[in-house]
Amino acid sequence: MPLRNTLTASLALGLALTTSARADEGMWMPTQLPALAKPLREAGFKGDPKDLADVTRAPLSAVVKVGGGTGSFVSNDGLLLTNHHVAMGVIQYNSSPEHNFIDDGFIAAGRADERAANPDFRVLVTVGFDKVTDEVLKDARGKQGRAYYDAVDAASKRIVADCERDGSVRCSVANMYYGSDFYRIRQLELRDVRLVYAPPRAIGNYGDEIDNFMWPRHSGDFTLLRAYVGKDGKPADYSPENVPYHPPAHLQMAKDGPKAGDFAMLAGYPGITYRHRTAAEFDEQVNHVLPDRVSLFDGLIEVIEAAGKTDAQAKTRYASQLQSLKNNRKRAAGELEGLRRSDAVRLRAEDERGMLAATTGEDARDIAALQASLADGAALGERDLILGAFATQTQLMRSALMLERLRLESAKPDAERETGYQQRDQAMIEGVLKQVQRRYDPTVEKALLTSLLTRYQQLPDAQRAPELDAAFGRTPAQLKQALDGLYQRTVLGTEAERLSRFAAARDGKPLADDALIALARQLVPGQLQREDARKTREGEQLRLRPAYMRALVAWREQQGRAVYPDANSTLRISYGRVEPLSPRDAVAFAPVTTVAGIVEKNTGQVPFDAPKPLLEAIAKGDFGNTADPALKTQTVNFLTNLDTTGGNSGSPVLNARGELIGLNFDSNWEAVSASWWYDPRYKRAIHVDMRYLRWLLAKVYPAPALLEEMGVPAGK
């Protein structure tokens, strides 16, 4: 495997060359850190980078996956720190009208009083991280397109099955550098997790949606949980007999807090980034994908808002969908705004031009082939966006498509069924079919489909699908007639009609006749065809992207820069510093906020309804040893330039000595586009200052035993 060896060698070389690394950008694999020793030291790190290389040893073994985010152990007895918003489900699960732990917060009176999490809540402790590239690619080599895709998929599934055979761990295969390398990850799955300490909502989520993505921030977005295991030390379901889990390592709370310019480091499970995508993909994202998305969402939002103005019931039924459309629209617009502000398309194109000029031979040919495959997909982008919304932003249409697809998949052996239609997915499908009643109104659904399909009717011929044209015609009048007919005739609006068909579909049996089911039967074959074409493209890209990555690594090497793999929900480390933000002309935000800001923002109304005990404690000014020595008051949140993305929620932030100084919980609005482009002027991450946590536990909602357990007993 000479090519991959070259990649590995280049990476090492790139790292060695990094004399003045841009310390801010980078979600590094722990194994890369020893090679980053020099820039790490220059940035201020006081420890030994070698200690950070192994995810199964201290301190990284203290960092775990929690729910959709990250957490870290902070005591030898399994005490686990994560965000309030990451643990929200646990708090909610334990709340009742009598004991409203969301509003009032919760402090366990002792270990016996710790409350079991919802049964599906999981904490994953990584116990193995091994390269399996050869095994994954063995059968794929020499193949192309769909065959390449299927070979990688099959090998990955085999590796996971082998790994999970003895039932002790949960396994997965991670794809690094876009198909260049594959790693097998082994994780302990802790299933008995308990709620130990949660601040009131008005602290844990102070400012809510208004302050979301905003800096300056004043949120105590943290919660303490505890992991339990069976008496044999192995993961177990909840039982009162279980004992606290002794993690392989835990983090130590710092005694001091951060200040501007201080070194900072963060470990966590960032979800997905696109930093190493091609210049054409950047162009496509900025000039088509994001504007198309904004425009499509706008159309749907308009439909729902117009309906809500005259129909109170429709307003209620579509409130949650509207909220989600608005969030998605806001995110897409923010990403677009940020990428434009950073001039990312031009900069990425210039960068790639340099890279391509320096790339020759087989890699150059592979990159050309990759570009062609990406262009094929991009040419169908708007259609796929519309058809995606067609199948997800509707209720009856979605139900019909889902039922028909379930019927088809259920005819195969379970292992061969498409993800999402296997036996273990059936409960989820049933849930979707049941909730239709609370979220459906025929007039609104027709209006949503009219918005989507009008958009579809305006697509150029190359993006059209014959079965859709057949079903909905090519003019507004035909569309109206088709939709009116379908929704007048279908019986899927009745729950029993959906559920009886669900029973048939999951056994692979024919479905009782219905207008929308008949339509789905007409549409699903096209859907499968498009899916196959997509997988074929993805297979080609999986095969060809490693050439792009090799060229990029070689190019970065010339620039004296190392390359990290794009984020993929595996454990990564970022390092940088506590840093202010100047997002606009004449605006400068300090990197540390104080309790004064809580009082300033307090209106007494949700979401700025600071609890009385907090306001009183602030007024009293008794901050003890958690006060900042320079600011002479209690700090709340701080800002770093650490490289983060979704999934980093709950990531521990460490100082130069590896001690815990913060808890990551958000990033700033200007950084929404950082999933594609890291702009050092604007990319910041927002953290809870651990001194705020300590002060709350010491003086406001006291939990002295927990402070003791974390090694930071309350000061005077």
Added chain:
Amino acid sequence: MPLRNTLTASLALGLALTTSARADEGMWMPTQLPALAKPLREAGFKGDPKDLADVTRAPLSAVVKVGGGTGSFVSNDGLLLTNHHVAMGVIQYNSSPEHNFIDDGFIAAGRADERAANPDFRVLVTVGFDKVTDEVLKDARGKQGRAYYDAVDAASKRIVADCERDGSVRCSVANMYYGSDFYRIRQLELRDVRLVYAPPRAIGNYGDEIDNFMWPRHSGDFTLLRAYVGKDGKPADYSPENVPYHPPAHLQMAKDGPKAGDFAMLAGYPGITYRHRTAAEFDEQVNHVLPDRVSLFDGLIEVIEAAGKTDAQAKTRYASQLQSLKNNRKRAAGELEGLRRSDAVRLRAEDERGMLAATTGEDARDIAALQASLADGAALGERDLILGAFATQTQLMRSALMLERLRLESAKPDAERETGYQQRDQAMIEGVLKQVQRRYDPTVEKALLTSLLTRYQQLPDAQRAPELDAAFGRTPAQLKQALDGLYQRTVLGTEAERLSRFAAARDGKPLADDALIALARQLVPGQLQREDARKTREGEQLRLRPAYMRALVAWREQQGRAVYPDANSTLRISYGRVEPLSPRDAVAFAPVTTVAGIVEKNTGQVPFDAPKPLLEAIAKGDFGNTADPALKTQTVNFLTNLDTTGGNSGSPVLNARGELIGLNFDSNWEAVSASWWYDPRYKRAIHVDMRYLRWLLAKVYPAPALLEEMGVPAGK
């Protein structure tokens, strides 16, 4: 007059003692400046303070009243600089659909192309400022209450009449230190004013309502006018024969611009402040007046918004009233928020306690009497607020009250009529009666009155008026019945019915019968009674406040501080420095903005639709000699801690050498409460940087002759 002499002596003493003046607070009378020489010098002023003492000599004689604001001459040929928003009427008057000077801006092709302002536009040049205290108070001495009020009023009117006798000047009497001193002001009234240069709206009002009161700001809120006089050099109505006015002085544009910390000084005509009001008045303002105002406005806003939801015509008719109510509501809420943030009530009370403890004898007794009179007025505050809105926030009710009052006043000789009902006011009254049609809807008016009178019905007995109880009853049911009856029967909804009664009223003749006219006949006597009571209280306060001012001046003297009179639309000078603003925790705003912010804010949509030539010039980066040497780019606006209030719009901002560096046009939201309380943490004024004006005239919308005329020819 030993008491007033004491005041004058104390003022001088206070100034002499001012060794480390709080340079930021103070709207000083020019005559006070020589005594402020030391603090002025310490603040960085390089000129001779004596030169600033005489409003009729250079440089202050360059500063004039323009429309509702301030302006300054910037050439010997009468070129006059003021705000775009101050000159908006002039621009509007000269605009047409073919020549939209609002949107496109205007540059006169030469003097002959300068456009005459609307005929009622005036520029006032102060040519005399003389103390007339003795003359004003001569007859008032020994009197009390209403008699004191009437004596001061009569003396003032007499002085004005004498002064205006030869027709060459317009005169007024200004009350300084709340009745302690009176000054006769003589002003030339320039009536031929022409539009010379206006930037497009998207420069002159960039950001409009969204950016109003905001910092950082990016507005080119300036316009150049030119004053003309007859060939004899005297003020004249517009004529093509007129010649440019040669002002007694004009300001010189600075070559350099401001930077943080620089000395700055401003001259202008601030309207009204309440800084020296009593602690009880502060308490009343914060704990009653402003909350009552917010609550009353909220009630009216709710009524209009509710009506607008179901009735499109009502929505249109009440749009302007709604806008104005919302502005007033916002201002009141902002003032309340600011006074609370500054803890003004407590601080003023502490300050006054110290003052009262140091005050004895006749002054102490007068102050006690003043407090009693103020308390009498305050006890009726909510009623007066409601009845004020009753007569101003309605259309037919207001018309009826106005007609009946006009009838009563018109029976007296013109000179004895109440201000607002003299012959010269009749055109205005007719205008009000005519515009009813465009602003009236019976359902909405009844709802507004229901909101107001329901509030009235809940007042305690002490605030009630028998004629209102008689007219509207004391229960919601009686109120509804009364309003329904009145609005069903009245014919005042018809314009001809109003105008025929107007014709009768202005001749003092009886008015044709009508339900609302009959009601007005019933209500106006009570109104007159309340007016008399108010004037009696005001007379007492005019008599007694000087004692309070003497005590305050003596108290400030002990504190080493001088006292300026509260603002009263006379020429004042503030001095301070260019200063950043940190309005909230972790937020810091730089005091100078740059063109980068214009681009950042630009959305292409009103009000952030920066003109293409501006965007292109910014992109080109050709800033020549107007670029800031440190920032290396073009500046736009800057921020000082200068003491300003409404009326200071268009005030010139000068540097330490008295050169023009800026043009005042707004203040920040946090400073809305500064009319009562100057908080150095939050009080800022916002100015156009003269380098931005020079750059626009040099490179973007060129007017080289004007730059030449102002002595700053365009650089390379």
